[in-house]
Amino acid sequence: MFPPFRYFKPKRIEEVTAFLAEHGESARILAGGTDLLVGMRRGEFTPDVLIDIKGIPELQNLSADNGTLPIGAAVSVNDLLDSAEVAALFPILIQTALRMASHQIRNRATVVGNLCNASPAADMGAALLALGARVTIASPRSRRVLPLGEFFTGVKKSALGRDEWVISVEADTPPPGSRMGFLKQARVRGPDLSTVNCAAVLLPDGALTLVLGAVAETPVVVTGCGSDKGNGIADRVREAIAPIDDVRGSAEYRMDLACLMTRRMVEKLTADSRRG
Amino acid sequence: MDSHTIEFEINGKRASLEVVSHRTLLQVLREDLHLSGTKEGCGEGECGACTVLVDGRSVTACLTLAVEVDGCSVRTIEGESEGPDLSPLQEAFVKNHALQCGFCTPGMIMSARALLERNPSPTEDQIKEAIAGNLCRCTGYRPIIQAIREAAARRKDQSAKG
Numbered sequence: 024m025f026p027p028f029r030y031f032k033p034k035r036i037e038e039v040t041a042f043l044a045e046h047g048e049s050a051r052i053l054a055g056g057t058d059l060l061v062g063m064r065r066g067e068f069t070p071d072v073l074i075d076i077k078g079i080p081e082l083q084n085l086s087a088d089n090g091t092l093p094i095g096a097a098v099s100v101n102d103l104l105d106s107a108e109v110a111a112l113f114p115i116l117i118q119t120a121l122r123m124a125s126h127q128i129r130n131r132a133t134v135v136g137n138l139c140n141a142s143p144a145a146d147m148g149a150a151l152l153a154l155g156a157r158v159t160i161a162s163p164r165s166r167r168v169l170p171l172g173e174f175f176t177g178v179k180k181s182a183l184g185r186d187e188w189v190i191s192v193e194a195d196t197p198p199p200g201s202r203m204g205f206l207k208q209a210r211v212r213g214p215d216l217s218t219v220n221c222a223a224v225l226l227p228d229g230a231l232t233l234v235l236g237a238v239a240e241t242p243v244v245v246t247g248c249g250s251d252k253g254n255g256i257a258d259r260v261r262e263a264i265a266p267i268d269d270v271r272g273s274a275e276y277r278m279d280l281a282c283l284m285t286r287r288m289v290e291k292l293t294a295d296s297r298r299g
Numbered sequence: 300m301d302s303h304t305i306e307f308e309i310n311g312k313r314a315s316l317e318v319v320s321h322r323t324l325l326q327v328l329r330e331d332l333h334l335s336g337t338k339e340g341c342g343e344g345e346c347g348a349c350t351v352l353v354d355g356r357s358v359t360a361c362l363t364l365a366v367e368v369d370g371c372s373v374r375t376i377e378g379e380s381e382g383p384d385l386s387p388l389q390e391a392f393v394k395n396h397a398l399q400c401g402f403c404t405p406g407m408i409m410s411a412r413a414l415l416e417r418n419p420s421p422t423e424d425q426i427k428e429a430i431a432g433n434l435c436r437c438t439g440y441r442p443i444i445q446a447i448r449e450a451a452a453r454r455k456d457q458s459a460k461g
Contacts, residue, residue, distance in 0.1 A: 024321075024322075024323065024326065025321040025322075025323075026321065027300050027321050028320055028321055029320060030301060030320035030364070030366050053364075056364070056367075057362055060362045060364075061343045061344065064342060073320070073364075075367065101356070124432070125347065125431050125433075126410065126429055126432055127344075127347060127350050127357040127358050127410065128344050128359065128362075128432060130357060130358050131362065131363070213431040214345075214431055214432055
């Protein structure tokens with residue numbers, strides 16, 4: 024089914040980096056495999072070498088420290104759902120994870136893998152952008168930290184160089200009193216990719232970060248929302264996004280959905296804060 | 300060709316096997332170990348027909364490499380019955396006519412098994428969520444949901460009688 028490849032399962036981050044430096048683009052990182060192996064089966068990727076990173080203890084890290092939550096590259100979506108700490112501090116990530124794929128896929132699929140696949144519809148991409156997350160990237164030269172907004176560069180394209188890989192994504196705990204939410208519209212209620220998704224974080228000072236996914240080449244952070252939560256925000260959304268027609272919906276439908284979901288999100292977050 | 304020796308447990312028995320890197324767990328289960336209860340539907344993780352348990356967690360065997368289960372415990376539908384007797388979950392499927400063609404059934408039972416082990420008293424919504432990754436084109440799902448509810452209730456009765 025797959026063409027032959029070599030399989031390595033290193034125990035240390037430095038070994039992965041060395042393998043990548045040696046094999047370049049003929050090597051791919053294997054985490055959950057739920058995008059990679061499907062792509063290989065379809066002939067979209069033909070790696071000579073797979074580097075399985077699940078044997079590296081550091082990459083299982085999912086423990087908040089000093090107000091920052093690191094999510095290691097081997098943390099699965101269900102690992103996230105099982106974390107009481109994530110549920111308490113980042114309800115948006117739980118809401119997002121629950122809408123992703125099926126239980127058995129979530130047991131394998133990783134949060135970082137969802138980012139690295141760099142789909143415009145990546146649900147974790149939208150949620151982590153709304154949280155202002157950053158990725159930590161390893162290479163033979165050094166480690167660098169990149170805001171997630173600079174990581175996505177196009178459809179299935181990221182800012183990663185050929186010998187670079189993501190070891191974790193980090194999000195800071197929003198201040199107490201923050202409101203956050205994730206909405207997803209798909210063709211069916213069960214597992215499906217997003218036709219449009221929407222993630223937002225409302226800080227206690229009224230500043231709103233709104234992200235829309237599957238409406239442009241990358242997830243879009245709608246800038247200039249400030250504390251304007253009235254009708255003006257829909258105009259901003261229309262200006263910021265550039266949806267296309269595909270099997271999941273037409274551009275026109277996506278434009279309407281994006282505005283509707285934005286309105287619902289703002290209502291949800293402001294109703295929450297009135298109640299709070 | 301790149302191959303590896305893997306040691307793992309399959310349905311409670313230890314196994315040691317030489318596998319080439321590019322073979323899936325599904326291929327090795329069906330073709331090398333002749334455990335053909337696990338089915339291949341879509342081969343892309345969408346249909347759930349190949350669902351098995353790896354260290355108690357459900358995964359699609361079509362998107363798992365055999366070499367990845369080195370050191371793990373794997374359970375398939377062949378490990379579900381207790382000797383010649385069907386498990387309570389299997390009996391509930393039979394009693395409720397929770398299958399017609401039967402192709403989705405092994406995967407459906409493995410997803411239900413994983414659910415009942417993490418949550419012995421699931422609600423109907425939790426059952427639906429747990430089998431959302433297992434497609435059935437025959438039954439319309441109602442009898443499957445009913446079978447899982449009954450199996451859960453029976454387990455609860457038995458543990459209460461203890």
